[in-house]
Amino acid sequence: KDALLEDASAFKNWYDMEAPEECKFPVEACNDLSPLERLCVVRVLRPDRCFNAARLFVAEQMGDQFLQPPLVNYQRVFEQSSPLSPTIFILSPGADPQADIQALACDLGFELKFVSLGQGQGPVAMQTLDEGKRHGHWVLLQ
Structure with a gap:
């Protein structure tokens, strides 16, 4: 002082x-x-x-x-996940796991659908989630 x-x-x-x-x-x-x-x-x-x-x-x-944020092993995340519960990534500024998730989906033979969340996208997101649930697709909400 x-x-x-x-x-x-x-x-x-x-x-x-x-x-x-x-x-x-x-x-x-x-x-x-x-x-x-x-x-x-x-x-x-x-x-x-x-x-x-x-x-x-x-x-x-x-x-x-x-x-530095820790590196994520997406293969390990997948192995520890279940079809009955979503996997949620809480991102730090500048982080974008989209390419890594897309590569993993491709490697494992899953179709990946993207939905950009924004005003009015709730119904689209719900429809895409329902389709993913029925057909075994992955859905990435952004």
């Missing part, structure tokens, strides 16, 4: 930066903070940058490998 009051204009410049979590604090005393304390300061002063600061914290403290 004292460091913030010591040079408020310098902290204002830091606050106004696009990615302040990547920069040193403007007051030298603050640069002696532990990485966790730095993260807490960013959380208090720039909550909009907390996600990025947390990613930086994890990368610095644990390594980049902890920021």
